[in-house]
Amino acid sequence: MATIFDMETVALDDQDSALLIIDQTQLPGRREILRLKDQKSIWDAIYLLKVRGAPAIGVAAAFGIYLAAKEIDEDTFDDFYKRFEEARDYLDSARPTAVNLSWALRRMDSVVRENREKTVPEIKSLLLREANEIKAEDIRVCCSIGENGLKLLKPGMGLLTHCNAGQLATSKYGTATAPMYLGQERGYGFHVFCDETRPLLQGARLTAFELQEAGIDTTLICDNMAPSVMKQGWVDAVFVGCDRVAANGDAANKIGTSYVALAAKHFHIPFYVCAPTSTIDMACKTGADIHIELRPAEEVTEMWYEKRMAPEGVKVYNPSFDVTDAEFITAIITEYGVAYPPYDVSLKEIFEQKAKA
Ligand code: MRU
Numbered sequence: 001m002a003t004i005f006d007m008e009t010v011a012l013d014d015q016d017s018a019l020l021i022i023d024q025t026q027l028p029g030r031r032e033i034l035r036l037k038d039q040k041s042i043w044d045a046i047y048l049l050k051v052r053g054a055p056a057i058g059v060a061a062a063f064g065i066y067l068a069a070k071e072i073d074e075d076t077f078d079d080f081y082k083r084f085e086e087a088r089d090y091l092d093s094a095r096p097t098a099v100n101l102s103w104a105l106r107r108m109d110s111v112v113r114e115n116r117e118k119t120v121p122e123i124k125s126l127l128l129r130e131a132n133e134i135k136a137e138d139i140r141v142c143c144s145i146g147e148n149g150l151k152l153l154k155p156g157m158g159l160l161t162h163c164n165a166g167q168l169a170t171s172k173y174g175t176a177t178a179p180m181y182l183g184q185e186r187g188y189g190f191h192v193f194c195d196e197t198r199p200l201l202q203g204a205r206l207t208a209f210e211l212q213e214a215g216i217d218t219t220l221i222c223d224n225m226a227p228s229v230m231k232q233g234w235v236d237a238v239f240v241g242c243d244r245v246a247a248n249g250d251a252a253n254k255i256g257t258s259y260v261a262l263a264a265k266h267f268h269i270p271f272y273v274c275a276p277t278s279t280i281d282m283a284c285k286t287g288a289d290i291h292i293e294l295r296p297a298e299e300v301t302e303m304w305y306e307k308r309m310a311p312e313g314v315k316v317y318n319p320s321f322d323v324t325d326a327e328f329i330t331a332i333i334t335e336y337g338v339a340y341p342p343y344d345v346s347l348k349e350i351f352e353q354k355a356k357a
Pocket of ligand 1: 055098
């Protein structure tokens, strides 16, 4: 599949001693690779959205906790694990909504706990192996979501997406964009509308950029234009990513997603959520249980512009995500197949297939 960069979004350097990320806050203007070694800079990169998107922050956290573990200079398991837990909890505190962050850290934690009889250097190399596997899995999962999503589409269709669930939000290919990249490779000739996605403009800065770089016919629209392009008949399906899906199918994704879902329902347009199973949180019963991250007011009042855009002192409400109720979701596309309502049944079946695989 077409990719935009020679390197993947998140990687370790050749010596396995630093995390390499594309600084997404600089895109599309500058392609700057950051080399991060210490925990504070990795935490900051996640919090400040230099690396962002649920799967990508999961992979970054896996590499991040490996780098932290590598620096722990203790010989006994108990001393090593105490410091490992501190680093794990610190990274986990960077962002609350995308479940992939805690999911990846839990996986890394299990590697440590299940190998307590091994030496500390052995545990460190197992951690490196697991982090690499989390990344490799992410790439395979995106490819499968691409295949499963493409089966729902026909050549020449108009698609709409919100925020960035693309290559930049994962290790490669993206989730919502994977069917678009695959379709491009197979001559489907899709036309994609990208919502700009206020306040941080992931749609304008990242999705429009990566789709255009891949040669896909791309049109950028402001968030408030989605119903208008739907009404013209230009959108045949909506594809979005997600940060956490509850067991009943309610899905948290970038703020504004639920408004796109409402419009899609009104115009009888299918609304698909692309969800790796790592983003489905079966321990979370409904969307009401999902912790929605609140971000700084400055993202709304002054970011990206030379001048402040709002009066000093105005109150700002800046939730980073919203929850789309399951009733507005036509289907949830996973790497194990497509789940349809009722999701409390179909998502369980997806996990049963995963357990057998
Ligand atoms: O705040 P962000 O930019 O990390 O939000 C990202 C999204 O909402 C994505 O749609 C989601 O993480 C899915 S990425 C495959």
